[in-house]
Amino acid sequence: GQQLNQSPQSMFIQEGEDVSMNCTSSSIFNTWLWYKQDPGEGPVLLIALYKAGELTSNGRLTAQFGITRKDSFLNISASIPSDVGIYFCAPRRGANNLFFGTGTRLTVIP
């Protein structure tokens, strides 16, 4: 079956540091989405990627759609305490399904 590996599982960083996380898959996808989930809340869409090789920014966040279409990367620059949360990659699987990764739990130390 399809596999989706998200890494790292967790990160502890100092405020101001940059963060990198990624998702890799055994399958090709045509759309990659990145979500953030705060404790006790539903996920919130951060960035959507629709084309292989695409690089898209949203403020301090930058995401890339891998050229092989099997991976995607999310970078956060100059982290701040409110970046704390769980980040999920979610490639589109089929017409109406998102395939969520297991998440990267980010802790920012002030």
Next chain:
Amino acid sequence: NAGVTQTPKFRILKIGQSMTLQCTQDMNHNYMYWYRQDPGMGLKLIYYSVGAGITDKGEVPNGYNVSRSTTEDFPLRLELAAPSQTSVYFCASSYQPPGGARGGQFFGPGTRLTVL
């Protein structure tokens, strides 16, 4: 706009009981979804709907039923609750399918369900 609202926020059920999780959105979105999130895991799709009167199974539909009689409402029904259904349930809606330019899903705050 209130966005996506879910009720209840918390619920404890006994094995074999039934209940309905309510979901309402006020954004006039055609697409609605139900996910479950188990501890430390990502979300898995239970059912989805592409419009009023149309529903389809997702990845983990067993033990659940849905209906979509209006654009706004998409209730999820558990008929015979089992401990394996202990999870956090999220409802979401979107204007287009996930791959569309306006396909970003808006999530509700979730319902935390425990089956004992």
